[in-house]
Amino acid sequence: MKKVVLLSFALIILIYGVAFAVADKDSGCVGCHTDEALMKSLFVPPKIGGGEEGEG
Amino acid sequence: MYKGLLIDKGIIGSDPHFSDSCSLCHKGNEKAQDRKVAHKGMIKRPSDNLQICAPCHEDIAKTYKNALHYTTAGQRHGVMARFSQEELKTFDAKVFEKSCRSCHASCGDCHVKGPVISGISTGLLKGHRFVKRDEGKTCALCHGGRVYPEFTGEYGGTPDVHYQKGMVCMDCHKKAEFHGDGNLYVSRHERKNKPACINCHPAGQEKSEKAKSAHTTHTDKMSCASCHASGQYRNCYDCHAGKGATSKPGFILGLNPRDKKTITTLRVVPTVRDTFLSAGIKMDNFDVLPNYWDTVPHNIKKRTERTRSCDVCHVDKEGFLTKEQLIKGGAKANEGLIYTPKQIKN
Numbered sequence: 001m002k003k004v005v006l007l008s009f010a011l012i013i014l015i016y017g018v019a020f021a022v023a024d025k026d027s028g029c030v031g032c033h034t035d036e037a038l039m040k041s042l043f044v045p046p047k048i049g050g051g052e053e054g055e056g
Numbered sequence: 057m058y059k060g061l062l063i064d065k066g067i068i069g070s071d072p073h074f075s076d077s078c079s080l081c082h083k084g085n086e087k088a089q090d091r092k093v094a095h096k097g098m099i100k101r102p103s104d105n106l107q108i109c110a111p112c113h114e115d116i117a118k119t120y121k122n123a124l125h126y127t128t129a130g131q132r133h134g135v136m137a138r139f140s141q142e143e144l145k146t147f148d149a150k151v152f153e154k155s156c157r158s159c160h161a162s163c164g165d166c167h168v169k170g171p172v173i174s175g176i177s178t179g180l181l182k183g184h185r186f187v188k189r190d191e192g193k194t195c196a197l198c199h200g201g202r203v204y205p206e207f208t209g210e211y212g213g214t215p216d217v218h219y220q221k222g223m224v225c226m227d228c229h230k231k232a233e234f235h236g237d238g239n240l241y242v243s244r245h246e247r248k249n250k251p252a253c254i255n256c257h258p259a260g261q262e263k264s265e266k267a268k269s270a271h272t273t274h275t276d277k278m279s280c281a282s283c284h285a286s287g288q289y290r291n292c293y294d295c296h297a298g299k300g301a302t303s304k305p306g307f308i309l310g311l312n313p314r315d316k317k318t319i320t321t322l323r324v325v326p327t328v329r330d331t332f333l334s335a336g337i338k339m340d341n342f343d344v345l346p347n348y349w350d351t352v353p354h355n356i357k358k359r360t361e362r363t364r365s366c367d368v369c370h371v372d373k374e375g376f377l378t379k380e381q382l383i384k385g386g387a388k389a390n391e392g393l394i395y396t397p398k399q400i401k402n
Contacts, residue, residue, distance in 0.1 A: 028094050029078040029086055033184075034065040036058075042091075043058035046175040 060169070060179010073186050081108055103163035113163075116235050120163070123236025124244055131156040133242040134349075135327060140340040150335040151297060159198070166194045166234070173197050191225040201303075202290045202323070207354040212305070214286045216356050245314065253280045270363065279320035279350070282309055286357035293383070295326030297334050309369075310377035310393040312350045319395055322377065323351035329385065343388040348377070369397045 032038055068074045079086040084098035102108045106126075110117035124130050132152050139147055165171040167186050170178035170193040178193040196204040209215030218228070228251040241247055259275065262268040274283070288305035295301035308322040329342050362368045369376070376397060382390045 028088055029082070029084070030063065030065070030068060032091075032094075033061060033063040036062055039058045039062050043061065 057179055060177060062180065062183060064183025064185065067183065067185055071185065101162045101164055101169075103165075103168075104160075106163065109163045116163075119236040119238045120234075121236075122238060122240040123234065124241055124247075125161040125234055126236075127240070128156050128160045129240075129242045130244055131159070134325070135345075137345050138327070138339045138342050139337065143337045143340060146335060146337055147332065151332060151337070155297065161198070161234075165198075170194055171197050173200065189226050195225045201292070203354045206289050209355075211290060211355075213288060213355050214357055216286075216354050217358060218356065267363075277318060279312070279318060279352070281321045281352045281356065282319055283362045284356050284358070284360060285321050285353040286355045286360055289321075289323065289351070289353035289355060291324035292326040293324060294328050295331050296328075297332050301326035307375045308348065308377055308381075309375040309395070310348065311395045313346050313348065313389070313393060314350060316392060320350045321353055322348040322393065323353075324383065325349055345387060346389040346393055347383050347386045348390060348393055366400060370400050373397055 077086055078084075081102040082099050083102075085094050085096060088094040088096075106117040106121055120126050132148075136144055136147070161171065167181075167188070168184060169180050178197065181187050181190045181193050205211040206213065207216045207219050209219070230249060230251070232249045233247065233251075237247075237249065244250070259271055260268075262271060270283075285307070288307045290303050291306045291308070292301040292303045306324070308324070309319060310322045312318045312320045313322075325347055327347065329339060332339065361374075368374050373396065377394050379391065379394060382394075
C-alpha cells in the first residue's frame with residue numbers, strides 16, 4: 001500500500017515536471033515575452049496623439 | 057514601455073489562468089518562431105468576448121454583459137434626447153457602435169492590462185498576473201480626463217481629502233458598480249448601489265454646532281459637493297466627433313438639471329450644436345438638454361471658503377451660474393439652471 005502511494009506521488013511529480021518543461025519549450029509566446037532584453041529591443045514607443053485624455 | 061509586454065515567468069506554473077496555453081485566449085500561432093507568424097490572428101483583448109472568462113466566472117460574466125462599463129449605454133443616453141428619431145438611427149449606426157462602444161471595458165482592461173487611451177497604455181498590470189484591482193493603472197486611464205486628476209491633485213488643486221487619507225476609487229465605488237447587478241441600466245444615475253457621502257458621514261455626527269446647523273439648514277436643498285468641493289475642476293468644451301474637446305478649469309453652481317430644485321456643482325458637457333455634423337446629425341432637439349450636468353468633483357475638502365462663511369454664497373454669490381456666463385450658442389435649457397441665492401434675513 002505504501003509503495004503504491006509513493007509510486008503515485010512520484011508519477012504526479014513526473015507528469016507536472018514534464019508538462020511544465022514541454023510548455024516552456026513549446027510556447028514561443030512565453031519564450032519571448034519573458035525575455036526582458038528581447039522585449040526591450042523589439043519595443044516601439046507608441047505615437048502620441050492629441051486631444052483625448054479619457055472620459056470621466 | 058516594453059515592461060508592459062513582459063510576462064512574469066514565475067506565474068506560469070502557479071496561476072490556474074495559465075494551466076492551458078496562451079493561444080487558448082489569445083489565438084495566434086504559439087508554435088511559430090517568427091514574430092509575424094506568431095502574432096497572425098492574435099487577439100489582443102480576448103476578454104472583449106465575455107465567454108472567454110465565463111466558464112470559470114459565470115456569475116460575473118452574466119451580470120457584466122449588462123453593466124454600464126461594458127454596454128457604454130450611458131454615453132448614448134446622455135445625448136439621445138437631442139436627436140430626432142431619424143437622427144438616433146444614424147447615431148446608433150455611425151457613431152455609437154463605431155466610436156462610443158469602442159470605449160467599453162473588457163475584463164482584462166481592469167484585471168490584466170491597463171486600457172489604451174490615445175494609443176498609450178500602462179501595459180500589463182503585474183507581469184500578466186490577474187489582479188483584483190489596481191485603480192491607478194486602470195480607472196485612472198479611462199477617467200484620466202477629469203475625475204482622477206482632480207482626485208489626486210494632479211489637475212492643480214488640492215488632492216481630495218479621501219485620497220490624502222489613502223483611499224482610492226474602489227473604497228467608495230463598490231465591485232457591484234462595475235460588475236453590474238444583472239439589470240440593464242441606461243444611465244449610472246439609475247443604479248441603486250451608487251456611493252453616497254452619507255454612507256460614511258451620516259447626519260448628526262458633526263463635531264461643531266456650526267457644521268450641524270449648516271447641514272440641517274441645507275439638507276435636501278444642496279448637494280454635499282456644493283460646499284465641500286475644494287475649488288475649480290475641469291470643464292470640457294466644443295467637442296467634435298473625431299477631433300476631441302478643449303478644456304478649462306471652472307467652478308459652477310446652479311440647479312441640478314435632473315430635478316431643477318436642488319443646488320449642485322455643474323460641469324460643462326462638451327456637446328455643441330455641430331458635434332456630430334460630420335456624421336450628418338444636426339441635432340434637431342439640441343435645446344432640450346442643457347450643456348451643464350450635475351457633477352461630484354473629486355476634490356472634496358472638509359473646510360472650504362463656502363463652509364467658512366455664509367456670505368460667499370448669500371452675499372457674494374460666488375460660482376453661481378448667471379445669464380451672462382452661459383455658454384454662447386448653448387442650449388436654451390441652460391437658462392433653467394440659473395439660481396440666485398437669497399440674502400439671509402437677520
